[in-house]
Amino acid sequence: MTERRPRKDAARNRAAVLAAADTLFTECESPEDVTMADIATAAGVGKGTLFRAFGDRTGLIRALYATRLEPVRNAVEEGPEPLGPDTPPLQRVPALLDALLCFKLDNRHLALALEATGSDSPYQAEHYERWHSLLRSALEQIPGLTNSDFTAHALLATVRADLVEHLAGRKGVPREDIRKQLASFIAEVLGGTGPDEAPR
Amino acid sequence: MTERRPRKDAARNRAAVLAAADTLFTECESPEDVTMADIATAAGVGKGTLFRAFGDRTGLIRALYATRLEPVRNAVEEGPEPLGPDTPPLQRVPALLDALLCFKLDNRHLALALEATGSDSPYQAEHYERWHSLLRSALEQIPGLTNSDFTAHALLATVRADLVEHLAGRKGVPREDIRKQLASFIAEVLGGTGPDEAPR
DNA sequence: GTACGATACGGACCACCGGTCCGTTTCAAT
DNA sequence: ATTGAAACGGACCGGTGGTCCGTATCGTAC
Known part of the structure; x- marks a missing residue:
């Protein structure tokens, strides 16, 4: 089966982004003053990484929500x-x-x-x-x-x-x-x- | 009482914007692909006029809705x-x-x-x-x-x-x-x- | 009709955001 | 150790809401 396991760093970064996004959304008043750049920075990764992992803003939020x-x-x-x-x-x-x-x-x-x-x-x-x-x-x-x-x-x-x-x-x-x-x-x-x- | 009557052109433009916005929103699928610039153009006015009359996007939509x-x-x-x-x-x-x-x-x-x-x-x-x-x-x-x-x-x-x-x-x-x-x-x-x- | 202050006009301009691109780095299989 | 694939990151892009200010228009006083 072609179930490629994700690379270790990819997995780690994904988790970091999820965690960072969660706390940012929790802290900020309105969800829309949390920008993608904010999340990337808080997670200590580049924006590219973030979009690569989740596709777009909606994808990230959905992933968090589903979790x-x-x-x-x-x-x-x-x-x-x-x-x-x-x-x-x-x-x-x-x-x-x-x-x-x-x-x-x-x-x-x-x-x-x-x-x-x-x-x-x-x-x-x-x-x-x-x-x-x-x-x-x-x-x-x-x-x-x-x-x-x-x-x-x-x-x-x-x-x-x-x-x-x-x-x-x-x-x-x-x-x-x-x-x-x-x-x-x-x-x-x-x-x-x-x-x-x-x-x- | 300080009830300043609006100038004639202001009133006309306001109405034009309202009308233009209404038809644009009606025609387009999703509300968010109607931009402020679109509305201004369709109404035949400048963007400045539009914002002067309604404050911001929400203001315009609210005005329309209320009407x-x-x-x-x-x-x-x-x-x-x-x-x-x-x-x-x-x-x-x-x-x-x-x-x-x-x-x-x-x-x-x-x-x-x-x-x-x-x-x-x-x-x-x-x-x-x-x-x-x-x-x-x-x-x-x-x-x-x-x-x-x-x-x-x-x-x-x-x-x-x-x-x-x-x-x-x-x-x-x-x-x-x-x-x-x-x-x-x-x-x-x-x-x-x-x-x-x-x-x- | 003219002069003039107040008001409104309009579009160049700005800050910012989501999303892309691509040269560079890291992983892991051999 | 080698090497190709996968992931990284941040400069960059297109586009949007909103602002600014020199210019045109209105309406009033004469």
Whole structure:
């Protein structure tokens, strides 16, 4: 198989860039006053290296984002009960959204940077498709719920990075409050058509 | 009062720029390949004029957006039954969101341009505050609904420009379908706590 | 109609950013 | 030790938002 292993220095530099970018985005207020040159300098490499490794700005941010999101993704794909695939939908849907919310709360800067890539609306990222179809199929298994496709979009819109940032950052709403409000909203949505509780 | 009337040529140029920007944004695919220089040229004025009149790119787009949104705003503030302030909340909430949705459908390019301004998340625009508090107070009057503040945010997130664009543009969902799905979603949200409203 | 101050015009100009290019250095397989 | 491939880095480029200032236009006072 032609699986060329990357050279040692390449791997090291890649990691250095990722780390530097992460701290820079975390520190700076707005993602867009972190320039590519800044990142290169902070990582101690040249700009060329940076672009060679990640293609372009979006590629770098996506790589960072994917790295951070991986634990969540694993938990969802093969994890235990609250998030894993064996959870009954009525319980899994809130769990999924709560996990996503917490992730965005913990990585506000990153999620913001990803969405702010300009031309790259979140709906073009392959991430989105995955989450959407996951959520949709979970919703479809809930009896009495129609409109799963749109509902999935709507629920995902609820945890978008800039809304989360607006609430948690700008308005200072405490983390647990946001989680509770989201949970309560979801309960309203899910409870609307079926029997009000009882996962049957 | 020091209400200096603007000079005649200034007013004419301002209008020309607004018109030119509107058509350019409408024609071009992505808002960000309409440059300020393009707009100036299309309007037959110099760049300086353009910046003098609107401050910066965001200012121009906001001005355009506000102009287009004005009819809706009027209808909401002092209009007749479906949207106006005398409508009972249970009917007004869906009407408001439907109006907003239709507006975004009709002005996709503009709404997209506004949100894509980069640093300027929709939540920082003064528009948003107005719509949010309007919606929230309407929701508060619906008996049995808690969590009005967050619910208002969530419902507004449902009609965000890029989601609408994703559905209507990218995936080609017909206008009426989207409206119907939105209405149905809202019904689920509003019907969740009260008596079984089931409009069908 | 003329003169004149205030206001607006316009396009050359600037700073800066994402992205490329290519001569030089480093790696690792032999 | 040799050597070719892979990676490096920073000078460089095209283009964008935004500024500056000499010039043209407006509108008012006479």
